[in-house]
Amino acid sequence: MRRSEQKQVEPDLGILAARTLFGFQRELFTRLAAQGHPRLRPRHGAVLAYLDADGSRATDLAAQSGQHKQVIGTLVDELVALGYVERQPDPADRRAKLVVPTEKGLDHMARSDAIVAEVESAHAAAVGEQAYAAFKQVFAQVAERQAGGGVSPDEAT
Amino acid sequence: MRRSEQKQVEPDLGILAARTLFGFQRELFTRLAAQGHPRLRPRHGAVLAYLDADGSRATDLAAQSGQHKQVIGTLVDELVALGYVERQPDPADRRAKLVVPTEKGLDHMARSDAIVAEVESAHAAAVGEQAYAAFKQVFAQVAERQAGGGVSPDEAT
Numbered sequence: 001m002r003r004s005e006q007k008q009v010e011p012d013l014g015i016l017a018a019r020t021l022f023g024f025q026r027e028l029f030t031r032l033a034a035q036g037h038p039r040l041r042p043r044h045g046a047v048l049a050y051l052d053a054d055g056s057r058a059t060d061l062a063a064q065s066g067q068h069k070q071v072i073g074t075l076v077d078e079l080v081a082l083g084y085v086e087r088q089p090d091p092a093d094r095r096a097k098l099v100v101p102t103e104k105g106l107d108h109m110a111r112s113d114a115i116v117a118e119v120e121s122a123h124a125a126a127v128g129e130q131a132y133a134a135f136k137q138v139f140a141q142v143a144e145r146q147a148g149g150g151v152s153p154d155e156a157t
Numbered sequence: 158m159r160r161s162e163q164k165q166v167e168p169d170l171g172i173l174a175a176r177t178l179f180g181f182q183r184e185l186f187t188r189l190a191a192q193g194h195p196r197l198r199p200r201h202g203a204v205l206a207y208l209d210a211d212g213s214r215a216t217d218l219a220a221q222s223g224q225h226k227q228v229i230g231t232l233v234d235e236l237v238a239l240g241y242v243e244r245q246p247d248p249a250d251r252r253a254k255l256v257v258p259t260e261k262g263l264d265h266m267a268r269s270d271a272i273v274a275e276v277e278s279a280h281a282a283a284v285g286e287q288a289y290a291a292f293k294q295v296f297a298q299v300a301e302r303q304a305g306g307g308v309s310p311d312e313a314t
Binding site: 002003004007008011012013014015016017018019020021022023024025027028045049050051052053056060064066109113116119120122123126127131132134135136138139140141142143144145146147148 | 159160161164165168169170171172173174175176177178179180181182184185202206207208209210213217221223266270273276277279280283284288289291292293295296297298299300301302303304305
């Protein structure tokens with residue numbers, strides 16, 4: 001069997017993760033665009049996916065998304081310009097700033113979480129609830145193992 | 158529970174796919190760099206992951222990777238400059254060109270395939286062979302469903 005056919009018949013972990021991630025982002029951001037959020041891009045997910053309603057520190061967003069703090073800073077700048085978040089002083093630490101969602105940001109977060117839940121319910125219905133739950137459980141272990149590589153994310157661009 | 162904690166405890170499909178893909182790429186390209194291929198970047202995987210030893214058409218590489226033909230063209234230009242592939246006339250169609258790996262390209266492909274197999278064996282040993290096989294089977298279905306979104310990949314950048 002040719003290599004290209006082998007990869008189609010038995011796709012490796014990287015191929016499956018790439019297809020799933022890019023398809024998932026496409027579906028999520030297409031649906032968000034139709035619901036009044038046309039200017040967001042998948043890269044903004046590094047901030048918006050982890051943002052808390054009462055605000056988050058940039059360092060926490062960096063740790064949660066696996067992105068460098070500099071990258072998060074740039075994304076926050078973009079999201080401020082687009083009207084999704086504001087930088088506010090952190091009441092717990094006068095020297096620190098919090099990234100706080102605006103009304104528009106909160107609307108996005110609620111819609112995004114609902115769409116993600118719908119997408120996953122549809123997968124679970126298609127492959128079977130039990131099989132999907134088992135899949136997610138192993139996926140969490142694999143992702144944890146794979147994320148603990150010890151090399152900084154900016155080397156992987 | 159705060160939204161950020163919820164995402165850590167029960168990461169959604171997109172979060173798991175992103176962690177797995179970026180961790181996988183980091184591991185693969187770090188190990189390839191140590192084995193004499195330091196100048197390749199994960200984006201080159203769209204060509205190199207699917208390339209056949211006797212050459213592939215750019216249109217096939219585009220279809221297999223889900224990237225636009227223009228993107229593949231740019232990546233092939235970069236890989237030609239790095240000495241990994243050459244463009245040769247397609248013996249089956251005088252108007253078409255084949256992307257053919259050089260010796261260096263073939264060395265990369267063999268090493269890459271071996272590393273990927275090792276990475277997956279390690280995951281399987283950690284989570285259990287049967288559980289990993291079941292995970293890959295459901296993952297293939299989810300990736301297939303997710304890839305069939307019907308929106309072009311360049312909208313998802």
